Amino acid sequence: MTDTAIPTHRLGGAQAMPTRVERIEPKTSAVKSTVHRHTFHELFFFARGSGTHMIDLETVVIETPCMHLVAPGQVHQLDRSRDTQGLVIMFTEEGGLSTEQHADLNDLFHVATAAPAFTISAAQFTEAAELVGAVERELMAPAGPMDRAVQGFLGVLLLKCAAWRRAALPPDMPALGAADPVRLFLRMVEREYLEHRQVAHYAGALAISADHLSDRVRKRLGRSASEVIQDRLMLEAKRLLLHADLSVKEVSHALHLEDPAYFNRVFKKATGLTPVEYRTHIREKYQR
Template identity: 35%
Template sequence: MNPIRTDHEIPRYALNPLDGAGNSMFQVVEGTGQLPSQQDALLIPHRKDYYFLAYVRDGNTRHWVDMTPYTLKPQTFYFTIPHQVHLKEEVGPMYGTLVAFTEEFLALDDNRLLKKLPIIQNPYNGHELLLSARDIAFVEETLAKMTAEYQYPADWQHEMASAHLRVLLIYLSRLYTEQFTQAQQQVDRQLVKRFQSLVEARFKELHQVADYADLLHLSAGHLSETIKQQSGKTAIELIHERLVLEAKRLLFHTDHSVKEITARLGFEDASYFNRFFKRLTTRTPVEYRTSIREMYH
């Protein structure tokens, strides 16, 4: 395992050819309890310069991927993509199957479509896939076929091993979409609730999406996209709707002047507030007050 010296803070390790088998683009290794070579290198933060899949049949060591700790679980699938940061708390025996491949492997003509798979793109920065009994049976059978092709040379060996890998990655991508999308939707729904609570509490002083994004420690773009996906409305639309609702309440139920309402809602300029209100309701504040009170009486 040789570090690539392009990152001076966190070393990156390339995929080295194994003795007597494989190449620097694609490898399959059976973990039979042996400890990895160069163990000390795994006990410091590092990156792998390749995609790494691990089906764990048995093992219980603890490690970190980016800022999340994981303790290995039996009959569980783990995966990482290049540039995620790894750190092992300890090095212990692991029983299972390890598969590694590089960007160059994915660039081969037969493999280019794999780049689009969720488990390869990893949009949720995941690492662990939980497997049902049905999943375990499928994964173990596919890995056994892949390992057999990889270990015993025969005609079309590379094509057969790659074909099994493609089947495995497609299957795992289905699990990825199911598990991570559902989990992310829960997170997103909680984010919408937090955003709406903040708007309710501070809409009179904060009128911009960026203001709320700062409070939530998010980018304005990510906040807007999430709100749109979960509510069907943009974040700025929800802020504006809350402002207009309060303006209508004040116009109908109080005798505050438009200038006073402008100040109460955090607008500095009454003429701007007039334009804002008309753009969202098609009427000026005075026109709205007149029409709604005529309806009431």
């Protein structure tokens, strides 16, 4: 598994749907986190301050008030100024999100087509902070959190944030419905891209033909289904080449590609650079 090469954080807890809230408070100096990823979702709400947030291979400037999204598996690093203030809520999908809440999650974290950050108004930040505060108070209740209450507050937060997200999207980038085959395909690829590289596997699981799936994907994303699978594999390769101290052979094996020469050819075809050339270039860019 590739998460052994990059530190991976997990969210524990006694609730059916583990959830945690953290406040981003001013510090005496700037703060830069270590590179890591999570098995859970994170919503960052920044009220004031500045800095950058590297989410996968994109460096996002903190322009307050704003909201940043980090999906499970994404590699990120926050480099914030000492006066930065805000909050972050972390949660998993386990334990009973409704179909509608899953659709709201999809609208927020559809990383295949949208940027990982967008600005919000001061009023929207206040509204989000009130809902996150309600979750926080429930989590800290002396008698212990009520899972249904946590889920309820979180559901309203997702509903609000998804609406803000949709409003920030270009008009030609419609949100995907909860049962949209393209959405289901993207979720499956995220889980299974290391083991399954054939479009037919995903089409079979969705009970549609491979041609029909590819046609739906191309119309919605501008890429074929096979390109989506390949792009996901190359994203993981880029993450490992930048952040992990693995040889090219070890990266190849982590991606379940047993022939490093084949990995070199595929990677160069996709990026125009060999894995070694890409690592040199990207580490110079991020000074790693």
